[in-house]
Amino acid sequence: MKNFSIAAVIALIILGISSLFVVQEGQRGIVIQFGKVKRDSNDNTVVYEPGIHFKLPFIEQVKKLDARIQTLDDAPDRFVTGEKKDLMVDSYVKWRISDFATYYLSTGGNKAQAESLLKQKVNNGLRTEFGNRTIQEIVSGERDELMSQAMEAAKSSDDIGISIVDVRVKQINLPLEVSNSIFQRMRAERTAVAKEHRSQGQEKAEIIRADVDARVTVMLADAERKALTLRGEGDANAAKIYAETYSKNPDFYAFIRSLDSYKKSFDSKSDVLIVQPDSDFFRFMKDSKGGK
Amino acid sequence: MAWNEPGNNGKDNDPWKQKGGRDQGPPDLDQFFKELSDKFGGLFGGGGKGGQSGSSPATSIGLTLIIVIALLVWFISGFYSIKEAEKGLVLRFGQFYEIKEPGLRWNPPFIDEVFNVDVQTIRTLPASGFMLTEDENVVRVEFEVQYRVVDPRNYKFSVTNADESLREAMDSALRYVVGHSKMDAILTSGREDVRQKTWQEIEKIIEPYNLGITISDVNFKDARPPEEVKAAFDDAISAQEDEERFIREAEAYAREIEPAARGRVNRMNQEAQAYKQRVLLEAQGEVAKFEKLLPEYEAAPQVTRQRLYLDAMEAVFSATSKVIVDVEGGGNMMYLPLDKIMQNQNRASSNPKKADVQSIRDTVTTNNTQSSSNQTKVGVRSDRTRSGRN
Numbered sequence: 001m002k003n004f005s006i007a008a009v010i011a012l013i014i015l016g017i018s019s020l021f022v023v024q025e026g027q028r029g030i031v032i033q034f035g036k037v038k039r040d041s042n043d044n045t046v047v048y049e050p051g052i053h054f055k056l057p058f059i060e061q062v063k064k065l066d067a068r069i070q071t072l073d074d075a076p077d078r079f080v081t082g083e084k085k086d087l088m089v090d091s092y093v094k095w096r097i098s099d100f101a102t103y104y105l106s107t108g109g110n111k112a113q114a115e116s117l118l119k120q121k122v123n124n125g126l127r128t129e130f131g132n133r134t135i136q137e138i139v140s141g142e143r144d145e146l147m148s149q150a151m152e153a154a155k156s157s158d159d160i161g162i163s164i165v166d167v168r169v170k171q172i173n174l175p176l177e178v179s180n181s182i183f184q185r186m187r188a189e190r191t192a193v194a195k196e197h198r199s200q201g202q203e204k205a206e207i208i209r210a211d212v213d214a215r216v217t218v219m220l221a222d223a224e225r226k227a228l229t230l231r232g233e234g235d236a237n238a239a240k241i242y243a244e245t246y247s248k249n250p251d252f253y254a255f256i257r258s259l260d261s262y263k264k265s266f267d268s269k270s271d272v273l274i275v276q277p278d279s280d281f282f283r284f285m286k287d288s289k290g291g292k
Numbered sequence: 293m294a295w296n297e298p299g300n301n302g303k304d305n306d307p308w309k310q311k312g313g314r315d316q317g318p319p320d321l322d323q324f325f326k327e328l329s330d331k332f333g334g335l336f337g338g339g340g341k342g343g344q345s346g347s348s349p350a351t352s353i354g355l356t357l358i359i360v361i362a363l364l365v366w367f368i369s370g371f372y373s374i375k376e377a378e379k380g381l382v383l384r385f386g387q388f389y390e391i392k393e394p395g396l397r398w399n400p401p402f403i404d405e406v407f408n409v410d411v412q413t414i415r416t417l418p419a420s421g422f423m424l425t426e427d428e429n430v431v432r433v434e435f436e437v438q439y440r441v442v443d444p445r446n447y448k449f450s451v452t453n454a455d456e457s458l459r460e461a462m463d464s465a466l467r468y469v470v471g472h473s474k475m476d477a478i479l480t481s482g483r484e485d486v487r488q489k490t491w492q493e494i495e496k497i498i499e500p501y502n503l504g505i506t507i508s509d510v511n512f513k514d515a516r517p518p519e520e521v522k523a524a525f526d527d528a529i530s531a532q533e534d535e536e537r538f539i540r541e542a543e544a545y546a547r548e549i550e551p552a553a554r555g556r557v558n559r560m561n562q563e564a565q566a567y568k569q570r571v572l573l574e575a576q577g578e579v580a581k582f583e584k585l586l587p588e589y590e591a592a593p594q595v596t597r598q599r600l601y602l603d604a605m606e607a608v609f610s611a612t613s614k615v616i617v618d619v620e621g622g623g624n625m626m627y628l629p630l631d632k633i634m635q636n637q638n639r640a641s642s643n644p645k646k647a648d649v650q651s652i653r654d655t656v657t658t659n660n661t662q663s664s665s666n667q668t669k670v671g672v673r674s675d676r677t678r679s680g681r682n
Contacts, residue, residue: 022385022386023386023387024383024386025383025386025387025388025445025448025449026448026449026450027386049387050383050386050387050388051384051385051386051387052385052386052387066452068449068450068451068452069450069451069452069457069501069502070451070452071451071452071453071456071457071460073460092460092464094451094457094501135424135428136428139424139425139426139428139471140426140471140472165500165501166497166500166501168460168461168464168497169464169467170460170463170464170467171421171463171467172423172424172467173422174424174430179430182428182429182430183430183518183520183521185428186429186430186517186521186524187521187523187524189429190521190524190525190527190528191524191527191528193528193531194524194527194528194530194531195531196531197528197531197532197534197535198531198534198535198538200535201534201535201536201537201538201539202538204535204538204539204542205538205539205541205542206542207542208539208542208543208545208546209542209545209546211546212545212546212549212550213549215550215553216549216550216553219553219554219557220553220556220557220560222557223556223557223560223561224560226560226561226564227560227561227563227564228564229564230561230564230565230567230568231564231567231568231571233568234564234567234568234569234570234571234572235571237568237571237572237575238571238572238574238575239575241572241575241576241579242575242578242579244579245579245582245583246579246582248586249586249589249590252586252589252593253582255597255600255601256582256585256600259600259601259603259604260604262604262605262608263604263607263608263611266608266611266612267608267611267612268611268612269611269612269613270613271611271612271613272612272613272614272615273608273609273612273613273614273615274614274615274616274617275614275615275616275617276616276617277616280601281602281605281609282616
């Protein structure tokens with residue numbers, strides 16, 4: 001009796017446990033009856049929210065599906081742009097299961113399979129987009145256009161019970177030859193900028209120099225003018241004084257002034273005078289009478 | 293829209309209800325507990341009601357003891373603490389139940405699951421990489437986002453990995469903003485602008501994800517041109533410096549030359565003034581001398597004239613080299629080695645000329661090593677040779 005009761009209790013416990021199931025937060029549960037997804041009278045899939053639920057033990061099986069937003073982030077993909085250049089584009093897709101039954105039936109609840117289907121759909125969209133655009137347009141174009149393509153893909157992703165929340169480009173890497181040409185162009189631009197700066201500097205410096213040179217030249221010329229004026233005044237004053245005095249006896253003035261000039265003119269040994277001794281000075285050298 | 297918005301126990305807002313289905317909500321928990329406690333005699337009772345097993349009186353004391361101990365262990369293991377910076381996220385049978393504040397807390401094990409989520413610590417997420425700008429240049433940008441968890445429930449359960457989602461959003465936002473900015477703006481003036489735009493863009497991207505986090509700050513740490521073009525960029529920067537330098541040099545030149553010129557102007561002016569004075573004074577001197585001499589001359593013109601003439605000639609002939617040629621009719625047959633004569637003459641010290649500043653300065657500065665000239669007088673006495681064609 002006691003043994004039986006224990007066995008009964010254990011059986012009850014097992015039964016209880018197998019008729020309960022817990023759906024975690026962030027998941028949803030669907031119930032499979034004999035391989036069929038359980039639906040209600042309106043033919044809608046029965047989806048179990050997080051919490052603890054009952055099921056018929058052994059008949060119904062529970063599949064728990066992730067209801068969170070999931071990320072499909074694959075290795076960067078190679079795309080060909082409108083200029084026939086290769087781009088490595090790293091994009092990601094945010095998706096979530098919108099129709100749990102459809103999702104379960106089309107993928108068997110296998111996330112990897114769902115993602116590979118999704119990836120094909122999204123990549124086709126992106127490929128079309130990139131193929132019609134230049135690198136410039138891809139990099140600086142409108143995000144919405146990309147999204148619209150993603151939404152195109154999203155329409156067709158309904159058949160696997162998935163809704164796409166977001167598609168975004170994370171990274172665009174240029175192939176080597178493209179980036180090399182970009183680097184060359186950047187270098188050229190910088191060189192131009194550098195040259196411009198230096199010439200501008202020269203220009204400004206030249207302006208400053210020319211300006212000061214001009215001012216100095218004018219200053220000096222003006223000073224010269226004043227100086228000459230002053231000298232002229234001095235000379236005029238002197239001439240006046242000389243004239244006033246010397247006109248008293250011009251003859252004598254001429255005489256002593258000439259003598260002074262001789263003294264000044266012939267005042268060094270390097271002056272060689274070749275004279276014949278018949279000038280007035282040598283009068284007495286020839287004879288003491290002085291030629292008289 | 294999200295089906296698990298906070299503040300709503302997740303029952304009334306699942307998206308499938310809109311499709312016209314009946315609400316398949318979970319059964320009433322209280323009822324469920326009651327059933328259980330009826331079945332198992334308080335094993336699952338409200339917890340801590342003591343372990344009085346009421347199944348049968350025949351149960352042995354040992355079994356009771358085991359059950360009591362098991363209950364006790366279960367009860368004690370339900371205690372846990374939540375740190376000051378954390379909040380406890382409680383799931384009851386997998387369903388979101390409540391948020392617990394810091395402190396010592398108790399929840400029934402196996403029924404409740406508790407996640408401690410840090411909601412205070414500022415977390416940082418770096419991002420960096422080469423990006424294309426609007427003007428098709430490449431820049432290397434380093435960014436950092438600082439964020440906090442504000443809604444533990446969304447943080448844990450709305451996306452598979454909230455931090456990773458933020459990182460993806462950030463990468464995407466950053467490239468979007470950089471792709472819509474000019475390189476010069478990114479490298480220099482427009483950094484704050486880029487920062488703001490990136491912040492906005494990240495917010496916009498993560499909004500539909502319901503990450504349950506808030507961005508507290510976005511740091512624009514660095515923006516550099518790539519290594520391959522660094523030299524050219526550095527050169528452009530040094531060119532700016534050069535530009536500045538050229539201007540400064542020109543200014544230096546201007547500042548140097550202008551005062552010098554002013555000085556020169558001043559000197560010219562002074563010299564002219566001095567000249568004017570000097571000429572006047574000299575004239576007065578000359579005139580005074582003449583004025584003194586004139587009465588004497590007029591007293592005895594013949595003698596005075598003779599004397600003055602001889603004095604002057606004496607001075608001339610004593611100071612110069614002389615060749616006296618007593619040849620009639622210009623001796624064109626005669627050879628005078630004038631250059632020799634000149635060579636043999638050291639330049640005689642000249643009589644001091646008119647005193648001027650230059651001479652004063654010379655006498656002061658140059659140590660005048662002019663040896664007094666050896667006054668060798670070369671007297672060439674040519675015989676009265678007859679010319680060849682006598």
